[in-house]
Amino acid sequence: MTIHDTGDEPLDPAAMLALSRQQQAKVNTTYAKPMVAMLASWAIAWGVGFLVLWSGIPENNSPVFVPQPAATIIFALLIVAASVTCAVLGIRMNRGIRGSSNYAGAVYGMTWSIASFGAAAIGVALLRAGMSSELAGLFFPAIYSLVVGIIYLAGAAIWRDKGQLILGIWIIAVGSIAPFFGYPGNFLLMSILGGGGFAVGAIAIAVSLASTRQRVARG
Amino acid sequence: MATLATLDADGSIAFPRLQELLDMTAGNLSTHLRKLEEAEYVSQEKAFRGRTPVTFVATTKNGRRAFEDYMEQLRTLLGGAS
Numbered sequence: 396m397t398i399h400d401t402g403d404e405p406l407d408p409a410a411m412l413a414l415s416r417q418q419q420a421k422v423n424t425t426y427a428k429p430m431v432a433m434l435a436s437w438a439i440a441w442g443v444g445f446l447v448l449w450s451g452i453p454e455n456n457s458p459v460f461v462p463q464p465a466a467t468i469i470f471a472l473l474i475v476a477a478s479v480t481c482a483v484l485g486i487r488m489n490r491g492i493r494g495s496s497n498y499a500g501a502v503y504g505m506t507w508s509i510a511s512f513g514a515a516a517i518g519v520a521l522l523r524a525g526m527s528s529e530l531a532g533l534f535f536p537a538i539y540s541l542v543v544g545i546i547y548l549a550g551a552a553i554w555r556d557k558g559q560l561i562l563g564i565w566i567i568a569v570g571s572i573a574p575f576f577g578y579p580g581n582f583l584l585m586s587i588l589g590g591g592g593f594a595v596g597a598i599a600i601a602v603s604l605a606s607t608r609q610r611v612a613r614g
Numbered sequence: 615m616a617t618l619a620t621l622d623a624d625g626s627i628a629f630p631r632l633q634e635l636l637d638m639t640a641g642n643l644s645t646h647l648r649k650l651e652e653a654e655y656v657s658q659e660k661a662f663r664g665r666t667p668v669t670f671v672a673t674t675k676n677g678r679r680a681f682e683d684y685m686e687q688l689r690t691l692l693g694g695a696s
Binding site for chain 1: 615616617619620621622624625626627628630631632635636670685688689691692
C-alpha cells in the first residue's frame with residue numbers, strides 16, 4: 396500500500412511510519428536510479444569496446460572482424476559516451492542540493508578527469524620513450540583499471556557504499572591480472588570480466604530498486 | 615520531514631527539487647513548509663541562482679531532533695517493526 400499524505404487528516408502511527416519510509420525510499424531511489432545507467436554505460440563501453448579491440452587483431456580469428464583503426468575509434472567513442480553519460484547524470488543527481496556533500500561530490504567528479512589525464516600522460520611519455528604498441532595494449536587498460544578502481548574505492552569511503560567497494564576491488568583485480576594473459580588476450584579478459592563486473596553492478600542496483608519499490612508498496 | 619532528514623546536517627535543498635522529490639504541488643508544499651517553519655523545524659532561505667530567485671529549505675537542529683524522537687516513538691509504539 397502506498398501512503399499518500401493528502402491533507403491535514405492525522406494518519407495513524409503505522410501509516411506515519413510507512414509514509415516516512417516511503418519518502419526516504421524515494422530519495423534513495425532518486426540517487427540509485429542514475430547509478431544503473433552509469434554502470435550500464437560502462438558495461439557496454441568495456442564489454443563491447445574491448446571485444447571490438449580484440450576482434451581487430453586477425454590472429455584472434457574472431458567470428459566478427461573489425462579492422463583495427465575502426466576498432467580503436469569505436470572503443471574511444473564508447474569510452475567518451477560513457478564518460479559524458481556519467482558526468483551528466485552525476486551533475487543532475489545533485490542538482491538543487493547545497494551543503495558539505497557538494498565539496499566531496501565536486502572533488503570526486505574532478506578526480507575522474509585529473510586521474511584520467513595523468514594516466515594518459517604517463518602512457519604517452521612511455522610511448523615516446525620507446526614502449527611498443529603491444530606493451531601499450533597491456534599498459535593502458537591496466538592503468539585505467541587501477542584509476543577507475545581506486546576512484547570507486549574512494550567513493551565507497553566517502554559515501555559508505557559497499558557496492559562501490561566491491562566494484563572497485565573487482566576492477567583493480569581484473570586490471571591487475573589481465574596483463575598476465577598477454578596482448579591481446581588481456582582485451583578479451585577486460586571485456587568479459589571488466590565489462591561483466593559493471594553489468595553485474597547495474598543489475599544488482601536495479602534488482603535492489605525493484606525490491607525497495609515492492610517493499611514500499613506493501614507498506 | 616523524512617525527505618529533509620536525508621540531507622546532511624548542514625545541507626539544504628532547493629524548493630523545486632524538494633517539490634519534485636515529494637511529488638506535491640507548490641501550494642501544498644508551501645503550506646506544509648510554513649507550518650514546519652512556524653514550529654521552528656525547518657528554515658527557508660531565499661537565494662539567487664544567477665538572476666533567478668530560489669528558496670532553499672533546511673531542517674533546523676530542533677527539527678532533526680524532533681523528527682528522530684518522533685520516529686523512535688513510532689518504532690517503539692509499533693513494537694520495533696522495521
